[in-house]
Amino acid sequence: MYTLTRNMFIHPYFIMHFLFIMFLLPLLTFSYSLHAATSISVLAQGSSLFVEKKDHLVSPNRLFAAGFHEIGQNAYCFAIWFTQPMADGKLTLVWMANRDEPVNGKRSKFSLGKSGNLVLTDAGRRFWATDTKSNEPVQLKLLDSGNLVLTHMHNQSYVWQSFSSPTDTILPNQPFTKVTALTSSRSLTNFSSGYYKFYFDNDNVLKLRYNSDEISSIYFPRPWLLPWQAGRNPYTTRIFAMLDSKGRFTSTDDYNFNTSDNGKILQRRLTLDVDGNIRVYTLNKRGWSVSWQALSTTCAIHGICGPNSLCTYIPESGRTCACMHGYKAKNKSDSSLGCEPTFEFSKPPEHYDFIKIPFVEFYGFDSQRLYRSTLNECQKSCLDDSNCKGFQYTFNHDSKLFECFVKTLLYNGFYKGTPFNSYLKLPKTYVLSYNEKVDIESQLVCSTSEIELKRPYDKNSANGTLKFMLWFSSILGGIEVLCFLFFYYFTKTPSSTTTQAYLAIATGFKRFTYDEIVKVSRKFSEEIGRGGGGIVYKGKLSDNRVVAIKVLHDAIQGEAEFLAEMSTIGRINHMNLIETYGYCAEGNHRILVYEYMENGSLAQNLSGANKLGWHKRFEIAIGVAKGLAYLHEECLEWVLHCDVKPHNILLDANYNPKVADFGLSKLFHQDVKEDSAFSCIRGTRGYMAPEWVFNLPITSKVDVYSYGMVVLEMITGRSPTSDQGISYNEIVEKKRLVDWVKEKVHKAPENLTEIQIMEILDPMMIEEFENLQIKKLLCVAVQCVEEDKDVRPTMSEVVKMLRHSGND
The missing domain is CATH 1.10.287 (Helix Hairpins)
Known part of the structure; x- marks a missing residue:
């Protein structure tokens, strides 16, 4: 009691x-x-679901629900969704009946008629229907697969099913055929049909198409490639694709892939996102993480920034769209609408000139293609054409000739590198102002439009x-x-308690007081590690969870800034990244509490007794690559680790790797001495990319380099930091371990003999290795530690290479 x-x-x-x-x-x-929502398993003939009552169907496993879902102000769709809300409280929709014609929040109903027809009405007006008929008894039910089916009661055969008409998502084991297609939503808050379509084209090949009111173009696979050049097979009579329950996607056109977590039966969905990219999401606790995506170069997606704009991708901040000089945003809240000129193209040719935009390509819409063209000839062709907006002047390495592409529309512009150069046609006054001082053009942001339904009806007497x-x-x-x-x-409690509860909700973590940390760590009695960022202690929470407690001795910024960074870390969720449980931000104390890893760090296991055989090392290499790929390309906020090394790779009880300290580079105070030779450098000697030393732009490729050094250490057993009596510059420039490995493999790991492999391999595991795997891992590592960052692969490419190492 x-x-x-x-x-x-x-x-x-x-x-x-x-x-x-x-x-x-x-x-x-x-x-x-009078108003409570009703949950039922079957909708019988002559029955209805009402929007006011919030009636809905549920699947037997309680995983899915179907009913009216509010998608805007007084705007509802009949939809199917996952019953479990995400961490932000939102529900994940997987199907909608009337996405382009929402109904009112009053007097709308979804009915199964006596004739066997499903009808969605709003105040008696029909908005959507299946147009089905049946002389036999039928019923509507929601299956465990998320498929809403209208079935005959005597033999359970389907009269109609939602799987046959997907919107922007397909679920595991849902057939995708010639007559089905995915269409993206208009924006993150507007679920009506957007500009992107995923479908089987007339040549039986899966394609992605951008289709606006003005233009239409295919961007995946690359439109200039023939099907077999893109690895596709159009010669098939059976047109079919499917994502199975273990994360494997197969298609009759030979477009097949595996998710990063394939092999396990997890809850997944394949979605055509609002940015035109196909992604597979895996449900992890109360959040979706990307386990595969079709396009890693998001700026290559057609129409992503609209006309007359440039797309730029930076790993730290993601994709941005900006108007070109002389143009302004059509709508600053919707980047897909692009930009419009602030001048007219109605003047004679002598009033125009050109500005050069290096390394930029505008794909498509060529009115002329001139071979063996000079720059002056190309300029004249554009000036003489009143519809010309600019041109592209490119050196063709195959023909060894310059080519000119005259553009009537400027779409799909992004920085592609050499040999692409574009020239923008502008009035001479604009060219003059550009040459004197380049303006910082306005940036566009993603659409945040939301549907608001205003449909007046005659009110019934209350x-x-x-x-x-x-x-x-x-x-x-x-x-x-x-x-x-x-x-x-x-009876109110002290305000600090309320504040702590609020901050716990805002960051997604538990906020500990310093006294609680002292108690949990038993007065910091058991140290389990230390590094440049702080000291790590072992602790035990009140629910008996064993945790690691990291005391940050350099994190001296303000509490608000610390909490902002903790909020960022809280939105990062991946099986190969360490999970944070909570934090302490009290006075000058900045402490992180995260999961305890039974087998310590990779560094401890490499330098200690022989615990890591070849198979474990190979799986660790794949797991670390997956975690870094997620940080670089898949999580909501792109993060550079900046200190990838064996000490920051932790191993659980089954030796599964988890990357740690991926948020600490943002938590440390950046107040450094001006006379420091490496005042902007972050990382650990021996694992750092040359960009840090030579003051080059820092991108995600610095993590790729560090990952390559870690892999070389795992293969050879030699640490890149083991050289004594050598200056830091000498270590970075000579790259002793890298040079030693390259000398052994002669830059051709795939041709190594078994004797050469044994010379390179860590002596502690010579008795167990697989030739194909070690050759592939060596090849990947050598590519990752190239001095030229542009030659290094991305981490997602590393994952793909390792997953196809001959044993998959």
Whole structure:
């Protein structure tokens, strides 16, 4: 028996509160019954689901629900969604019946008629229907697969199913055929049909198409390639594709792939996102993480920034769209609308000139293609064409000739590198202002438009009894609130407790007090590691979870900044990244609490007794690559680790790797001495890319280089930091371990003999290795540690190479 007490006696408020609730209970129960949502498993003929009642169907496994879902202000769609809300409280939709024609929040219903027809109506007006008929009894039910099916009751054969008409998502084991297609949503908040389509084209090949009111173009596979050049097979009579329950996608055109977590039966979905990219998401606790995506170069997606704009991708900040000189944004809240000129193209040719935009390509819309052209000839062709907006002047390495492409529209512009150069046609006054001082053009942001449905209807006369009950309940509810405020005023807890609870919600973690940290760590009695960022102690929470506690001794920024960075880390969720449980930000204390890894760091396991055989090392290499690929390309905020090394790779009880300290580079204070030779450098000697030393632009390729050094250390057993008596510059420039490996493999790992492999391999595991795997891993590592960052692969490319190492 539980008794509410305060200072050893029952508070009078609780007695009053109890009597008050007992008085209200019958009234509130009756009022609630008028509006409570009803969950049913089957919709019978002649029955309906009503928008006001929030009726919905549920699957037997309770994983999916189908019913009215609010997609805007007073705008509803009949949809299917995952019943479990995500961490942000939102539901994940997988299908919609009326995405382009939402219905009202009143007097709308979804009915199964006596004739066997499913109809969605709004105040009697039909908005959507299956147009099905059946002379036999039928029923509607939602299956465990997420498929909404209209079935005959006697033999359970399908009359209609939602799997045959997907919107932007297909679920595991859902057939994708010639007559089905995925269409993206208009924006993250507007679920109506967007500009992107995923479908089987007339040549039986899966394609991605951008289709706006003005233009239409295919961008995947690369449109200039023939099907077999893109690895596709158009010669098939059976047109079919499917994502199975273990994360494997197969298609009759030979477009096949595996998710990064394939082999396990997990909850996944394949979605055509609003940015035109196909991604597979895996449900991990209460969040979706990307386990595969079709395009890693997001700026290559057609129409992503609209006309007359440039797309730029930076790993730290993601994709941005910016108008070119002389152009302005059509709508600053919707990047897909692009930009429009601030001048007219109606003047004679002599009033125009050109500005050069290096390394930029505008794909498509060529009115002329001139071979053996000079720059002057190309300029003249554009000036003589009143419809010309610019031109592209490119050196063709195959023909060894310059080519000119005259453009009537400027779409799909992004920085592609050499040998692409574009020239923008502008009035001479604009060219002059550009040459004097290049303006910083306005940037565009993703669309945040939201549907608002205003559809007036004649109101029915309200029921007098219901009105009275609603008013009466409202008045009594107000009295209840006043009583609660009165009680809170006299019994409120200190404000710090409330603040802690609020901050815990905002960051997604538990906020510990410093006293709690001292207690959990038993006064910091058991140190389990230390590094440049801080000291790590072992601890135990009240629920008996063993944790690692990292005390950051250099994190001296303000509490608000620290909490902002913790919020960023809280949105990062991947099986190969360490999971953070909580934090402490009290006074000058900045402490992280995260999961404890039973087998310590990779560094400890490489330098200690022989615990890591070849197979474990290879799986660790793949797992670390997956974690870094997620940080670089897949999580909501792109993050550079900047300190990839064996000490920051932790191993759980099964030796599964998890990358740690991926957020600490953002948590450390950047106040450094001006006379420091490496004032901007982050990382650990021996694992750092040359860009840090030579003051080159820092991109995600610095992590790729560090990853390559870690892999070389795993293969050879030699640490790149083991050289003594050598300056830091000498270590970075000579790259002793790298040079030694390259000398052994002669830059051709795939041709290594078994004797050469044994010379390179860590002596502690010579008895167990697989030739194909070690050759592939060596090849990947050598590519990763190239001095030229542009030659290094991305981490997602590394994952793909390792997954196809001959044993998959």
